[in-house]
Amino acid sequence: MSGAVGGAVAFEVPGVPGTPRGWGRRVVRWAADTVLVVVCALCGLVFLGLELDPASGPRVRGDAALVADVLLGLPATLALYARRRAPVLVAGVLVAVSVVSGFAAVPCLVALFGVAVRRRWPAVAALGAATVLVGVVYGLLWPDPEFPQWLLVLFLLALVVPVAGWGMYVRTRHQLVASLREQAETARAEQELRVQRARATERARIAREMHDVLAHRLSLVSMHAGALEFRPGAPAEDVARAAGVIRAGTHEALEDLRDILGVLRADAAAPGGEEVSGRPQPTLDDVPALVEEARAAGADVDLHLGVPDGARPPALAGRTAYRVVQEGMTNARKHAAGRPVRVLVDGAPGTGLEVSVVDDGAAAALAPSPGAAVPGAGLGLVGLAERVALAGGELEHGRTGGGYRLRARLPWPA
Template identity: 40%
Template structure:
């Protein structure tokens, strides 16, 4: 963090400098008040009773000044102005009160207090004539109070501006953190979905192929060789998918594989058939042009998830995949004739992520039991 950036101090660290400033200001005002009283006495312009009045006004004004700085009270400022009308010993405290009111109060209130203090000092000049012409005294009186009023308004506006900038910086920092966390969460969810859809499907195919070899160790050597080749190819493809995901997680420049299209669905069906799942594919409607990449990828993932679930929950069941394209939508149905699944428990992350993917495209996804088994159906608007 640089010195120009806004930062908040703990309360104890913020209060101590303010107390020091108040103490220093009080000392300076006390010295100024004392010098004012002594100068009047040294000049011999005041008789003994007036000297006592000056001394009393100075003591009372200095005693009231800490309350003025603590409470910033308009009545206290008016009391100090009244004392200034009686004696120049209260002038430093009265002018300081005008500055405080201008610093912390609304402009209208500050103008009224400054006008009252100006009038009080004009009265002082009338009955305690200064050493220079009265006209110059009144001009200096108005100029000083106008300067105090302007200075206080400037300090108030500056403080408000700094407070607004600090608040805006805090909000911007909070918004940036929220946006960054949302981006991280979205990227994690995207990578998790890719891992489940692509890597999970390949691993389920490997598991099905290995299971077939385990239960048929007496199969002909050529069939065992074909199965071993499928395991080797599937393992290599799964390893490559995993490497891409790891590179992406490490912040490399590699991107995930290009999104699949509807033309890749027959490959999914062939892979499922190769591990012993009886699958039929019906594709109707216009095959050209292809839908947008998000729609085509979502339809592909629906088929992939349906085949994976059928292989996992209803091994050996027949599966029928229907892909229908029309000018309005893409409809995908994956239905198997396996035994009914239990409705207990929460749905798997695959269906949850798949439903989110489809709904983001304004589509619908339905999954549940059917009279013949289990059906997964998605309708995605053409885009």
């Protein structure tokens, strides 16, 4: 549907009959129009031949009127070539010529059909009524005693009404096809947009996951490497233990990185936004192991689990709680190395799950040198806040005296 002129809608829909597509389609259309003009001209000649046939009864018009009929009707018939560009104008010309030319009767019906296909019903009704009226005037100008006037009116209505109705049906059909095509294009565009958004969301989730996992592992490695650098004369047992922790942490970091790259190579994310990984995702039950790993690295961590025995929070809440503890201890190693850290996990079904990581700000007994500080992007808490929000919870963080507190509240339905 290319537009509307004077309240009438013109159909120029790609792929719908009536719309040119290159020179090949235009040639085919021109050939079809030529065939149509020839057929209309033959119908006009047949109409005149019947009038000239002595067996059809006495002639109602003289030779001069018949010659004028042909001279007016033939050029008017050629106007059908322009019926697509100006359907109302062509139909109006043919209706006017039909007052004195029976040669233009069939082209007039063809033009009316074109108007019904390309214009709204008011224009179709006006031209249809004009066609019937012109036919009546033609019958009055050259009356046929064997064809009463009332029968002529019925005959004209029997021609005009089906032609106009058929044209309006074709127009409605074109509208439906154009609407369905537009809906399909819109749906395709929306689907592409959803895919792009899903990809962007997945990439952001992978980036947050990479920060959460690798920052925890690499902070352990950095802390032990800094301790070795700070104490070059440490006993061999301590050096061996620190080297073992570094090796194990590096190995775990590589494993986590392999899992994350596996997500990037996956064709699609799992339903519901769950991580696609070769290993099970952490839950609340893995928090003690996380704390023990930090303690083995030399951190002073006090863990308090207030969750009832046998009670398990939803998978999303448990995984988010694990990430909160992981991020809290990672930040403590980065910004409060050597300070005691308290980890509190408390909650029950129906009351929710609360997780907090607090360092008390006490002076460290042994801290790495400034050169061993772990760099950070400053986006860990941003990603963690989004993760907690997606789980339906709330995240709070800020200074408490000389220390820092990270606390999250997560839903735990009864």
